[in-house]
Amino acid sequence: VWQEVVMRVASKWRAAPCSTVFMSLCAVLLALCAAPAYAQVSEDFYSFLTRLGGMARAQGVSQHTIDAVIPTLVFQSRVVDLDRAQPGGRPDAPIPKFAPYRWRHVDAQRIARGRNKYQLLRGNLARIENETGVPESIMIAIWGNETNYGAFTGNFDLARALASLAYEGRRRDLFTTEFIATLKLMDRGIPRETLRGSWAGATGLPQFLPSQYLLLGKDGDGDGRVDIWNNESDALASIANYFLAHGWRRGLPWAVAATAPANFNPSAYASNNIGQPCQKVMDRLSRYMPVHEWRALGVVPLGGKYINENEMASLIQPDGPGTPAWLTTSNYRAILSYNCSNFYGLSVGILSDAVEK
Numbered sequence: 318v319w320q321e322v323v324m325r326v327a328s329k330w331r332a333a334p335c336s337t338v339f340m341s342l343c344a345v346l347l348a349l350c351a352a353p354a355y356a357q358v359s360e361d362f363y364s365f366l367t368r369l370g371g372m373a374r375a376q377g378v379s380q381h382t383i384d385a386v387i388p389t390l391v392f393q394s395r396v397v398d399l400d401r402a403q404p405g406g407r408p409d410a411p412i413p414k415f416a417p418y419r420w421r422h423v424d425a426q427r428i429a430r431g432r433n434k435y436q437l438l439r440g441n442l443a444r445i446e447n448e449t450g451v452p453e454s455i456m457i458a459i460w461g462n463e464t465n466y467g468a469f470t471g472n473f474d475l476a477r478a479l480a481s482l483a484y485e486g487r488r489r490d491l492f493t494t495e496f497i498a499t500l501k502l503m504d505r506g507i508p509r510e511t512l513r514g515s516w517a518g519a520t521g522l523p524q525f526l527p528s529q530y531l532l533l534g535k536d537g538d539g540d541g542r543v544d545i546w547n548n549e550s551d552a553l554a555s556i557a558n559y560f561l562a563h564g565w566r567r568g569l570p571w572a573v574a575a576t577a578p579a580n581f582n583p584s585a586y587a588s589n590n591i592g593q594p595c596q597k598v599m600d601r602l603s604r605y606m607p608v609h610e611w612r613a614l615g616v617v618p619l620g621g622k623y624i625n626e627n628e629m630a631s632l633i634q635p636d637g638p639g640t641p642a643w644l645t646t647s648n649y650r651a652i653l654s655y656n657c658s659n660f661y662g663l664s665v666g667i668l669s670d671a672v673e674k
């Protein structure tokens with residue numbers, strides 16, 4: 318409030334000619350007005366950083382890394398603004414249509430580039446698929462959806478962004494963990510300049526969080542290093558390893574496209590998963606039923622991909638009756654674990670099918 322008062326007074330003074338007597342006072346007031354909006358909190362930010370450094374030390378981060386990073390950090394209001402602007406804030410916000418999103422995200426160019434990468438990297442991809450059971454085309458489609466095959470991986474300094482988000486506190490535990498993981502990556506010799514990414518800390522070709530790199534990063538080309546920023550095989554092997562850790566089942570399609578009767582009422586088959594993470598996303602999937610039971614209700618898999626009649630599947634028809642529908646398997650849920658959004662999951666699946674053709 319005081320800042321607003323000062324700004325009002327100062328703007329009036331700016332309009333009026335300042336006498337010599339008031340010149341220095343004007344300068345002080347203008348300097349105050351030019352200070353960033355978060356200047357008020359910066360002192361607390363620095364004591365928070367000291368605490369963060371202590372937590373990192375307790376988790377085994379070297380003093381050398383802590384000293385190299387902590388004193389350089391300045392609060393970044395931009396990432397906090399982006400975090401607060403996240404969708405899902407308004408519970409009554411209408412859900413947009415999937416079709417326009419689909420045509421934007423799985424366009425001819427993204428499919429063509431995916432096929433090209435698929436051909437170029439087949440040697441390593443086939444070996445990784447053989448080891449993990451995660452299809453080559455799913456690895457490619459994640460990569461294509463996350464960063465458009467590495468075209469855009471984000472340019473926020475992870476240390477600064479994550480420290481700022483941790484300080485702001487809405488998801489302090491998450492961002493504190495990721496900040497400390499970032500320092501651990503530096504301890505492993507990954508330079509800070511490499512550790513750039515999205516405002517929320519996703520980094521490299523597969524957009525892993527730093528803790529995910531520590532847990533799931535995988536060497537894909539056999540040189541003993543895990544470089545998810547520059548090495549495509551390492552990035553793809555890490556994606557496959559992520560899915561292996563999140564229950565991917567070999568030989569099972571992510572979904573089969575299906576038709577549903579025009580008068581089909583999906584809400585009669587609503588899921589009853591309560592209290593799981595990203596509930597709103599899961600609520601748009603029906604309950605699990607065997608494929609043959611769906612068939613009996615008139616929901617018919619379209620040809621092209623094999624699915625066992627006893628396989629459990631849940632229906633999603635994002636744009637309602639008369640529009641495309643999919644019977645999704647547990648592998649679809651694995652894709653949602655990567656990024657919990659049905660639009661994302663469907664786009665990855667559709668892109669992977671298109672790349673394979």
Ligand SMILES: [Ca+2]
Binds near residue numbers: 544551
């Ligand atoms: Ca490697």
